[in-house]
Amino acid sequence: MMKTPSSFTSQQGAVLIVSTILLVGVTVLALSSMHTGLMEILMSDNDEARTRSFQSAQSGIEAVATDANFPVVGGVGTSNCTASKSGITCDQTSLTLPNGFDTNKHWARTERLNPLYACPPRVVGTSCDNFKVAHFSVDSRYSNVPNRGGRSEVVQGHLIHVPVPGEEKVIRDVDITAP
Numbered sequence: 001m002m003k004t005p006s007s008f009t010s011q012q013g014a015v016l017i018v019s020t021i022l023l024v025g026v027t028v029l030a031l032s033s034m035h036t037g038l039m040e041i042l043m044s045d046n047d048e049a050r051t052r053s054f055q056s057a058q059s060g061i062e063a064v065a066t067d068a069n070f071p072v073v074g075g076v077g078t079s080n081c082t083a084s085k086s087g088i089t090c091d092q093t094s095l096t097l098p099n100g101f102d103t104n105k106h107w108a109r110t111e112r113l114n115p116l117y118a119c120p121p122r123v124v125g126t127s128c129d130n131f132k133v134a135h136f137s138v139d140s141r142y143s144n145v146p147n148r149g150g151r152s153e154v155v156q157g158h159l160i161h162v163p164v165p166g167e168e169k170v171i172r173d174v175d176i177t178a179p
Helices: 014-066
Strands: 079-081 106-112 131-143 151-163
Touching (some): 014 106, 014 131, 014 151
Antiparallel strands (some): 106 131
């Protein structure tokens, strides 16, 4: 039996209310998903900036500690910096970072920790008869906060082997064993 046009007029609009509620629910879920995705992107950007800034500070330590410009001079507390920094005083500013380091973002400082040369730790594998060590603290900082690049500071202890003057071991022909 076919419905007549008069039977359509008796409906109250229940389908319209149910579909509107479903549409609002789907919209709220979509907006929530977009917000969650945006927050995950921001978190991953922050993690990447943190990692990059830590690696940059660590590379500053490696550049200073392995470079020939690391002087073994001064007593306890003698410091050497790459440049002056507000609030931090240095005895010298003769440290240099290799090319490729942005001096506006990188900064490094060394500080002498003991006044005399000491015996190397046993794990180093050298004796106190031939080598002494100078103890230093190396501080490297990287900051690129204005560009959301992160900020990091790494402080690391550093030993420099120093031959004992006049006590270098002389290798004689008798000490060399033929293969």
